[in-house]
Amino acid sequence: MANIVDTAVNAGSFNTLVAAIKAANLGDTLKGAGPFTVFAPTDEAFAKLPDGTVDSLLKDIPKLKKILTYHVVSGKVMASDVVKLKSATTVEGSNVKIDASNGVKINDATVSTPDVAADNGVIHVIDTVLIPA
Numbered sequence: 001m002a003n004i005v006d007t008a009v010n011a012g013s014f015n016t017l018v019a020a021i022k023a024a025n026l027g028d029t030l031k032g033a034g035p036f037t038v039f040a041p042t043d044e045a046f047a048k049l050p051d052g053t054v055d056s057l058l059k060d061i062p063k064l065k066k067i068l069t070y071h072v073v074s075g076k077v078m079a080s081d082v083v084k085l086k087s088a089t090t091v092e093g094s095n096v097k098i099d100a101s102n103g104v105k106i107n108d109a110t111v112s113t114p115d116v117a118a119d120n121g122v123i124h125v126i127d128t129v130l131i132p133a
Helices: 004-011 015-023 043-047 053-059 061-069
Strands: 036-041 072-074 087-089 095-099 109-118 121-126
Touching: 004 015, 004 036, 004 109, 004 121, 015 036, 015 043, 015 053, 015 061, 036 109, 053 061
Parallel strands: 036 121
Antiparallel strands: 036 072, 087 095, 109 121
16 A cells, blocks of 8 residues: 555646645655645635635645645544544644534535545545644
8 A cells, every 4th residue: 555645646637736745845754754734625616715725835835735734634533433532633733623414524624525635644525724823
């Protein structure tokens, strides 16, 4: 099995996320032992951001790192565990809200594909980029 970064690359729908991870120098971390749970926004999720947002983030590495680490939770949290939670603390330090009453939502993002396995954790595909407060 591949690590989280290589799994995202191989999926083909996370090009913006992978570029952002590399720009923020988080690749080695997310290829590390983990385990990590990553709420991974698709390229379509990044496309929903206002024009110029991704380009400006790629130029503001501290802000980019803050946003990316807000998508990561320490440990391997499978969907069967996520649905029992009301919130989770991210690597960034803030909490994300979890609502499993109608599908699974992480803040305002809907999990479209849960439990994408990687050898150092799990990816849950989301349809919206999470922005910390």
